[in-house]
Amino acid sequence: MGPPLEDLAGGELIRVIPNSEDQGKRIDAFLSEKLEDLSRTRIQELIKLGHVAAVDGAVRRPNLKVQSGGWIDVRLPPPLASTISAEEIPLDILFEDEDIAVVIKPSGLPTHPTRSKTTGTLVNALQHHLKNLSGVGGVLRPGIVHRLDRVTSGILVIAKNDAAHQSLTTQFKNRTVEKTYRALCLGTPPDRQGIIEGLIDRHPTRRQRMVLGGKSGRDSKTEYEVIAVNDSINGMLLRPHTGRTHQIRVHLEKIRCPIVLDRLYGFEPKRWPFPKINSLIKEYPGIFLHAERLELTHPKTEKRINFRVDPPENFMKVWRGVFGD
Secondary structure, three states: OOOOHHHOOOOOEEEEOOOHHHOOOEHHHHHHHHOOOOOHHHHHHHHHOOOEEEOOEEOOOOOOEOOOOOOEEEEOOOOHHHOOOOOOOOOEEEEEOOOEEEEEEOOOOOOOOOOOOOOOOHHHHHHHHOOOOOOOOOOOOOOEOOOOOOOOEEEEEEEOOHHHHHHHHHHHHOOOOEEEEEEEEEOOOOOOEEEEEEEEEEOOOOOOOEEEOOOOOEEEEEEEEEEEEEOOEEEEEEEEOOOOOOHHHHHHHHOOOOEOOOHHHOOOHHHOOOHHHHHHHHHOOOOOEEEEEEEEEOOOOOOEEEEEOOOOHHHHHHHHHHHOO
C-alpha cells in the first residue's frame, strides 16, 4: 500500500469532481479526459504507484468505476529534473521531431538509471540533448519505451510526450514494431534459418540470468538467419517477435550458438578460433549484438517509418576479420 497522497514528497495535488455524466466510466479513462496533459497510460502508472485516491481510499485498479458525488485526487510526482541530471554524453540522433527521437545507444552504456546509479546512462544523455521527454516511465525512465541491455548497441526510439509514449507502448504490445539485430556467434546453429521459441523466466538461483524452456514464464519467439560462416563462427540476423529480458541472448544459448563475449550466456573464450584478432575482441566494450533496424508507425502521422544503422566500427573490424570484406 502506498503512502497517503498528502505524505508523498513534492509534486502537485489535483482534485477532480465527477458529475452524473461521468458515472460508471473507468477511472483511468475519466482522468485522462479531464487532465489533458496526462495520457491514459500515465494515469495507469500513477495508479500503480499509489498516486491516485478517491473518497473511499487509495485507487488500486485502473478499471475502477467512477462514482458521481465524490472526488478523485491525483498527486503528480516531483519534477524529473530534481532527480536525474543532464550529462554531456555524446549521442548520435538519427531522427527527431516533436513527438519522438530515434537514437543510437553505444555498447557499454546503460539505457536508464537505477535507484543506486543515477549517472552515466542514456537517460542522462537524453536529458542533455533533448528538450522534452515523456513521463510515463517515471522518474528513472523518462522517454524510455523499450530498452537495450548495457552490453548491446543499436537503435532505440524515445518518446518525447505522453501521447507518443502511449502509442509506441501499444505498438510494442501488439507486436507491430519490427526489429532486426546482427550478432556474431560462436557455435553452429541446427539450421541456416529457423525459429527459437518457448517460455522465458528468471533463473531460480542465478537471478542475473534468464532461462528458456521451463513450465512457467512469458512466451518468446525469435527468427534467425545465418548470413556468414567461417569455421565455428556464424554471423546472424535475428528478428525477435517478442521483447523479453535477454531474449536473443538466452535463445542463442539454447541452440548452442552464444554471442561472442557473452559469458553470462555460454561464450567460452578458449573456443575462439581466430587468435590473430584477439586484441580487437578484448577491446570491445560489450557483446557482439547490435540492434541495426527498427520499423514502426509514427505516433502522430500514422505512417510507417524505418531506420537502419550499421554496427559500430570496432564491431565491424572483428566481423571483417572473421568473414573478410
